[in-house]
Amino acid sequence: MTTRRDDKAARPRGPRPGEGRRPARPSRPAGAEGVGVLYGWHPVVQALGNAGRRLHRLLATENAAARLAAELGPLRITPELVRPGDINALLGPDAVHQGLYLEAEPLPAPGLDDLPDNALLLALDQITDPHNVGAIVRTAAAFGVTAIVTTARHAPGATGVLAKSASGGLEHVPFVTVRNLAEALIELGERGFTRIGLDSEAAVDLDTITPARPAVIVLGAEGKGLRERTRTCCDVLARIPFTGEIRSLNVSNAAAITLYALRVR
CATH class of the missing domain: 3.40.1280.10 (SPOUT methyltransferase, trefoil knot domain)
Incomplete structure (x- = not known):
C-alpha cells in the first residue's frame, strides 16, 4: 500500500526510464469492506480533491500521472506508476479507466x-x-x-x-x-x-x-x-x-x- 505524504507541497515525481512500473495488485480485494475502487479521470480527480475522502492507493500510468500533476498540482497521495494493462488486469478489459485507479474508503453517510x-x-x-x-x-x-x-x-x-x-x-x-x-x-x-x-x-x-x-x-x-x-x-x-x-x-x-x-x- 502506498503511504501518504506528510509534505503536501511535494509533487508526484516523474518516472525515470524503467522505474516505477511493476505489475499492479490490489492492496486488498476490490469491494472488500472498508475500501472501494474508483477509476477514470473525473471520479478519481474529484475524490483526490475531496478532503473528506480517505485514500489508500493510487495507480496511474505515466501519462495520467503527468496530467494529474499538470492540472492539480500537489496531490494528497503519491501515484504508483503502472502500465495500462496492469489496471486492465484489476478491472477487466472493458473498463474505461483512462490510466487511473484509486482505492479509497467510502464517504461518511448521513442519516x-x-x-x-x-x-x-x-x-x-x-x-x-x-x-x-x-x-x-x-x-x-x-x-x-x-x-x-x-x-x-x-x-x-x-x-x-x-x-x-x-x-x-x-x-x-x-x-x-x-x-x-x-x-x-x-x-x-x-x-x-x-x-x-x-x-x-x-x-x-x-x-x-x-x-x-x-x-x-x-x-x-x-x-x-x-x-x-x-x-x-x-x-x-x-x-x-x-x-x-x-x-x-x-x-x-x-x-x-x-x-x-x-x-x-
Whole structure:
C-alpha cells in the first residue's frame, strides 16, 4: 500500500526510464469492506480533491500521472506508476479507466436526522443497475440534490461502475442508506417533506406540480416502477407527459427531466 505524504507541497515525481512500473495488485480485494475502487479521470480527480475522502492507493500510468500533476498540482497521495494493462488486469478489459485507479474508503453517510429542513432528496426504490444509479448521481449533483435515499438491500455499492457513471458526483451527493424505504418516506412526510412519486400511469402531469423544499422525488426501477407500498407513501404521483409514440424512458433520463421540470427551490 502506498503511504501518504506528510509534505503536501511535494509533487508526484516523474518516472525515470524503467522505474516505477511493476505489475499492479490490489492492496486488498476490490469491494472488500472498508475500501472501494474508483477509476477514470473525473471520479478519481474529484475524490483526490475531496478532503473528506480517505485514500489508500493510487495507480496511474505515466501519462495520467503527468496530467494529474499538470492540472492539480500537489496531490494528497503519491501515484504508483503502472502500465495500462496492469489496471486492465484489476478491472477487466472493458473498463474505461483512462490510466487511473484509486482505492479509497467510502464517504461518511448521513442519516435521515442529519438532513437539513430545506433538503431536496431523491429516493431510489430498488434501482439496482449501477450504470443507472451512477447516472442519477451525476444528474443529482448537477441539480443540487442534497442526498439520495436508498436501501441497504437491492442497491449497488457506491464504487466501480457506479462511481465511473457518476463522473465524480459521489463526492457531492451523499447516500442515505435506510433499512426500509417506505418507513423512511413516512418519517420524511412527518418532517414536512413533499413526497413526489414518478409513475408513468399517474393522472397528474409533472409540469403541473410546483412543490417547495423540503421535497423528495421517488423513482422506481425500470419495468417494475414503484412498489405498491412505496406508492402509498407518496403525497402525489406524477407522470412525464410524453407526446411521442414511446411512453417510457431510462430511469436516469427520467430523473433528469423530473429535476428540471420541478426546479424545486
